[in-house]
Amino acid sequence: MKKPFITKEQAEEIIAKYPTPFHIYDEKGIRENARNLNKAFSWNKGYKEYFAVKATPNPYILKILQEEGCGVDCSSLTELMMSECCGFKGSDIMFSSNVTPKADFLKARELGAYINLDDFTHIEYLDELCGIPETICCRYNPGGHFSIENQIMDNPGEAKYGFTHDQIIEGFKILKEKGAKHFGIHAFLASNTVSNAYYPKLARILFELAVELKEKTGADIKFINLSGGVGIAYEPDKPQNDIFEIGEGVHKAFDEILVPAGLGDVAIFTELGRYMLAPYGHLITTCTHHKHTYKEYVGVDACACNLMRPAMYGAYHHITVLGKENAPCDHKYDVTGGLCENNDKFAVDRMLPEIDTGDILCIHDTGAHGFSMGYNYNGKLRSAEILLKEDGTTQLIRRAETPADYFATFDFSHILDKYSKDNND
Template sequence: MSPNRTSGADNSAPSADTFVVLKFGGTSVSTLERWQTVAEILEATLAENKRPFVVCSALSGVSNQLEALAALAPTGDYAELIDQIKARHRALADAMAVDADAALGEYFEEMDRMALGASLTREVSPKLHARIMALGELMSTRLGVAYLQSRGASITWRDARTMLVASDEPHINMHRHYLSAACTCTPDPALRQDLANEPAKIVLTQGFIARDAQDDTVLLGRGGSDTSAAYFAAKLGAERLEIWTDVPGMFTSNPRDIASARLLYELDYDEAQELATMGGKVLHPRCIAPVREQQIPLHIRCTLRPELEGTRISSDTQDFGAQVKSISQKRGVTLISMDTLGMWQQVGFMADAFAVFKSHGFSIDLVATSQTNVTVSLDPMANALEAQSIERLLADLNQVCVARQIGPCAVVSLVGRNIRSILDELGPAFEVFDEQSIYLLSQAASDLNLTVVVDEDQAERLVRNLHAHLFNRRLSDALFGPTWNELFAEEPEEASAFPIWWRTRRAELLALADDAPAYVYSAESLEQSVAAIQSLDAVDRIFYAMKANPHPDILRLFEKAGLGFECVSPGEVERVRELFPKIDAARILYTPNFAPRADYDFGFAQAGYLTLDNLYPLEAWPELFRGREIIVRIDPGRGRGHHKHVRTAGPQSKFGVSPDEIDRLIAAADAVDCTVVGLHTHVGSGIRTPDTWAENALFLASLRAHFPKLRLLNLGGGLGVPEQAGQAPLDVAAVGALLGQVKAVHPDLELWLEPGRFMVAQAGVLLARVTQTKQKGDIQYIGIETGMNSLIRPALYGAHHEILNLTRLNEPAVQTAEVVGPICETGDVLGHARRLPKTVEGDLILINTVGAYGHAMSSNYNLRAPAREIFMQ
């Protein structure tokens, strides 16, 4: 159903009795172009002789800004953030030709007043927090109404808080009352009649907000605009509910992570509920129940592609038999493990324990039991999981058992129908859990899902591998639609922080076909990454982590730009010394890890700085450290990154000194007059959340009282680049702004970074010619002349790299294929289910974003030489 789905239909006044509720998410209301699409959708709904009832979210990203404002307001340092929020709305108003002050002036003033009040009281209560957050939806809808009226639409604005009242829930804390409220979803004849009598044809209101019995503003939880729309649909007895967002429906997995995920044409309410509850990001879990109770069909539609039918959710679905329909993941989950011998053949332990959760206002999700243990999960969408609340919960639980917290965890769920009956078919898929820590396994009594709880950083790889096992052989049919790649093939598969250099140099790359397989590096792209990293004014020193790519020409470019070098072996130090014999030793940072004693002698002699990663060298070889200045790597206790092999902090990582070992560190250093002048931490690789490095800095700065001569904080590297379709690049400016705030608080401490992948990944491509093609059942294979001997990241990490047929770059994608190499290993797959043009022997394939950890990790496995390297000026 598209905006012009009823061209030629009756254009008489809309029926007062037939409402269609349309919810538009943040990306759907953030630009003039999207609002133009909204206007067309509403016109098409009116042409059906229906009454549109419109529910809108805040502009994309604004809720996050308001969340930050609520956190920052008590400090008084909020003026810049408020200016940014206002500027964002003024820019949209200008594009719409709407008077921003007339539409938004009262909300701008209210924002100023609330922030000032919080700065005076030094706190933001849950009640005030809700009022601050509500501004996002209030401002977006005021702009929307003003714009649509300017186009001649018959539309009126309503405050959602006059129509939605939160239910009175006992035993919930104030955070949940104000920030995660729920409303009733029974039909409301009075509201229906009121709106039916409304002269305007269209009513527009806000998602996410409601009021309580005291007329205070409350929120329906993050993502609660979907729920608002479902409440309104139920209250109005709507003909249907349409959720308009930036994806065209539910998929076999999150298409932003797995581009080969397939669109699901239809689901019943129970299946959709399971997907939403178990981590599907398209719908809020609470939005299903209201429409299910009233048997209102729910359609998921895409404002970017309004002509697509999307996913229809209803009770009237086809019976497709027993099968898995989707794989989801949910992060940020906390487990509470309760051990006691008192539950063995005793009555009442579960009741006593669960009563404690109830008294603290916690909603339990998953439950697993044994003879002496009960483990439950707490869903972050249903609970406010502040550290203090968890501590109070554990304190009371420890009165009846031994309770402990486990996390952060992720829930990975296989969702479908009659899963128990096909467990034998799923056996091979479960091999992906080999050597993983599984904390909880749950098979739903409804037989709609099979769920495991694992370490949070393992979830993405597990979902990717499970999806490959279960869906890569699927073709389009009545249930499974096209893949994300097939739907959006015209869009670049990979976002980029910098321009895609190789597109403008295609002819030169094609001329290198006879030199393939080859890594090709772009000097221009490298210079762009240098400029980006040097834009961080708060950072005093930058050391390139040369393990990412030690190619001599890359090192020469970075040395000329003034970067230092972070080395992890004598060989890396020697390469720097050979290339730059006159380099100042202060530009060499040496970080050995579980290295022999001789490496430390070498490091002190050849490098300007040495980082101690473990207490053993200092305690076992104290004479090496006598009178030395050192940097110490501290483990913050939690790692980040896309795979466990790149997670470099936490108890399962070999790196760093634990904070509880600091007293031992100080004693051992004092004994040999060794001075700790710097602290270092590095939590992982491939990170695109800009707060990571400021968090690292604040963590290290919190330890400075132990080290009176501390003068520098090395915040590590791990700055990520996009690997998946739709992934946003790291916001370097945001990183800089956050580090600037740290610097303002600790102006006497130098801040260092040691980026690796960020500097070189996008500068490199791998070229390889097609050797063979093969059809095996439903699977198409494309073989190329090199494989995991040149690029092991897909096999080792499950890493994703964009793969294109450079010879036929502008031809349409007509096939989905496995791209494989010549290595005698099943894992020699460079890309699963890739959309490519008709590809034949001799075509030149380009694998993108391989400048980091590509050639550096290559080998001569099978005695096949890896790809050569070419540096392109």
């Protein structure tokens, strides 16, 4: 059973200062998880986790992970800029992008980040733009279907990312001719896997590729990036990944494939986002309405603009009614937001305790791809983000948007000056 990391009393105290809806993050849980990840891969002397900034782009979160030895995985100019402001530089940054604008490549080169090329044509593009760095990485796509234990996990052949097998071999040769001295390999073959076998199988694919690239191109391979894909179980009755079993599975493949090939010094990198943060974030929202028609509806003050995954993917997020954790779940509800979209539902036909107006709902596992996927449809404003610190105190780490923020990009329009002024007073 999923248990909230805050109580009803804590939530009420926070709400008195910062009204719902808001996202809240558990610093203690984040730190413990990062430490366990590092322990699981401590057998590899060059190991480093590059947190996927896109999952939770907040500088306060990035600083916590930085203190735990993590780097950052960036995919855009603004993510690079945020990471720079947090003190990340050089080999602390992995830049993995696609259809990449010039400004993004230039910023990555300026910061000395590891650049992970997504496409064969980007070799010439990057060279003409700012030159090939001495250390360069390429993203690999093996094509076809990716399966684990006869279960198809994803279809890399339909994905827009990465070099083909022949392209990456030719690419390494061209990059060497253009001055590259050290190489990395990267791949992402399946999203949110809840299987201890995913990373070890991916590792074997990349380790065998590394041996082949060394033999065919003479490349000095410095690191292999397993990227993301290790997920969490959103449903309360499903088993979670065991990061220590995963780490040992990769270790076994490393010893069997890379060490005999003279590649025992290769560093292992990861780029986890969901695994690092999702369980340590809640969306806190208040019941404001009830509707009794063909179904029973509970209306809350959050909406899909605060958490898109249920509306976009039909994704399950567990819901706890704070203060009613032990009450029987004997009422069936659709839990909805207020958007002019019928898919604006956090739960459909969900069995929950009886919910009264004013009850506080905790929507679980929103720490990654929660706030970051927010948007302003219907003129809805993005919520605050709050950090529950290890000592039990809370800190506002992003204020809620105001109407003035929403109208700010109309700064050429005098018509809206009054509204901006009124909301800033």
